[in-house]
Amino acid sequence: MTRGIKLFKILGIQVSLDFTWFVVFSLVVWSLAVGYFPVQYPGQVGLTYFLMGIISSLLLFASVLFHELSHSHVANKLGLEIKEITLFIFGGVAKLSKEPDDPMIELKIAIAGPLSSVFLAALFWVLKNIIETAIASPFITAILGYLVMINIVLVVFNLIPGFPLDGGRVLRAILWLRTGDVQKATEVTSSIGKGFAMLLIFFGIVQILAANFLGGMWAVFIGLFLQQAAESGYQQVLLKKALLGVNVKDAMTKDVVTISSDYAIAKVVEDxxxxxxxIGFPVVSDGHLVGMLTLNDVRTVPKQEWHNTFVKDVMDSNINNMIIEAKDNVMDALTKMISLEKGRLPVMDNNKLVGIITRQDIMKLMVIKQRPADWRGNRYFAVFRVNLFRRNKFINHLIPAVNILKKYL
Ligand SMILES: [Zn+2]
Known part of the structure; x- marks a missing residue:
């Protein structure tokens, strides 16, 4: 389930629009129509600027999409499956099924984006020059000029060496190659990313105080977004490290309680x-696992129907996708939960249901696994203390967030 609108499929990748995109799109159109174009191309009526704003914004987002597709295409070629790109509030986010395990792969994926934007900037520059000499239409050349400029901005911005920006990923891959330590490489580059985010926020506030409200707000928004992304990128690596070598069987809840597919909803709720x-139960029929029933499935049934609606009518019967093996890695379970947008998975061993694993199980495990003792003697210890505090806060925020997420599952 994607929160947004599916647009089209290209190179096997589904392109979607997040709802926040429309907000940003309107803002970009507006700031171009009232700010940028009246300066670049004076003496026109408001409607002309508005039209230029719309065309430019659409082409800007096409440029961003091209950039993201370049990353995704290279990733797919190198064996990392990317099925979806969502154009988000700022730029795009390619849904990586997992982070690359090899620094060289990361390097190639990361560099593809800026290279594609350099290509676009050059392409628009050539077009602009051709149009300028051939038909001298300031309407078109002003738009093309904007596209050259904005693609260069995209290159420069993305090459800042803070993770998870492309430049940060390149630097991370280089550090990772040289030291073999992905965690430290991520820690250093995400610190740079956060530092840069802080600078951007500071710059934005100064701009707002200097009455450049629009530009200032942009800087603050992008800074906040980057700060968040740097933090969560680092958390992901810590998570991966903490969960390395832990099997599903060690994290799952055993003594699983199952329900029959023939039970009425009223009985299931009460008993x-x-x-x-x-929050959910595995459903069995003739001794076989046939589905999962969660509280949210129950919520879809009006209360007066509870006596004549049965578990099999509302359960999620797409069970083959959901199954995880007891011997699998916990990280695989989490990856599966995230990609299926599920809060829990049934665990099988030799075709027998042996347990259930939830996001909370994994979260608990992560807290237990990440003790400060593991970090003694590390020169980043001071940084880590701050991060530990943040991380606990992060987990505390995450658990209600996961619960909210479950509402929509
Ligand atoms: Zn990129």
Whole structure:
């Protein structure tokens, strides 16, 4: 389930628009129509500027999409599956099924984006020069001029060596190649990323105080977004390290309570949800696992229907996708939960249901695994203390966030 609008498929990749995109699109159109174009191309009516703003914004987002597609295409070629790109509030986010395991792969994927933007900047520059000499239409050349400029901005911005920007990924890959330590490489580059984000926010506030409200707000927004992305990119690496070598079987909840597909919803609510306080139960029929029923499935049924609606009518029966093996790595389970947007997975061993693993199980495990003792003697210890505090806060925020997420599953 994607929060947004599916646009089209290209190179096997689904392109979607997040709802926040429309907000940004309107803002870009507006700032171009009232700010940028009246200066670049004076003496026109408001409607002309508005039209130029719309065309330029659409081409800007096409440029961003081209940039993201270049990353994704290279990633797909190198064996990392990317099925979806969502154009977000700022730029795009390619849905990587997992982070690259090899610094060289990371390097190639990271560099593809800026190279594609350099290509676009050059292409628009050539077009601009051709149009300038051939038909001398200031309307078109002003738009092309903007596209040259904005693609150069995209290159420069993305090459800042702070993770998770492209430049940060390149630097991370180089550090990772030289030291073999992905965690430290991520820590250093995400610190640069956060430092840069702080600078951007500071710069934005100064701009706002100097009455450049629009430009200042942009800088603050992008800074906040970057800060968040740098932090969560680092968390992901820590998570991966903490969960390395831990099997699903060690993190799952055993003694799993199952329900029959023939039970009425009323019975399930009274005898299971109210009794065990679990959010979901595996469903069995003739001794076989046939589905999962969560509280949210129940919520889709009006209360007066609870007596004549059965578990099999509302359960999620797409069970083959959901199954995880007891011997699998916990990280695989988490990756699966994220890609399926599920809060829990049934665990099988030799075709037998042996447990259930939830996001909370993994979260708990992560807290236990990441003790400050592991970090003694590390020169980043001071930094880590701050991060530990943040991380606990992060987990505390994450658990309700996951619960909210579950509402939509
Ligand atoms: Zn990029």
């Amino acid at each position: 299971f949800f109210f009794v065990y306080h679990f």
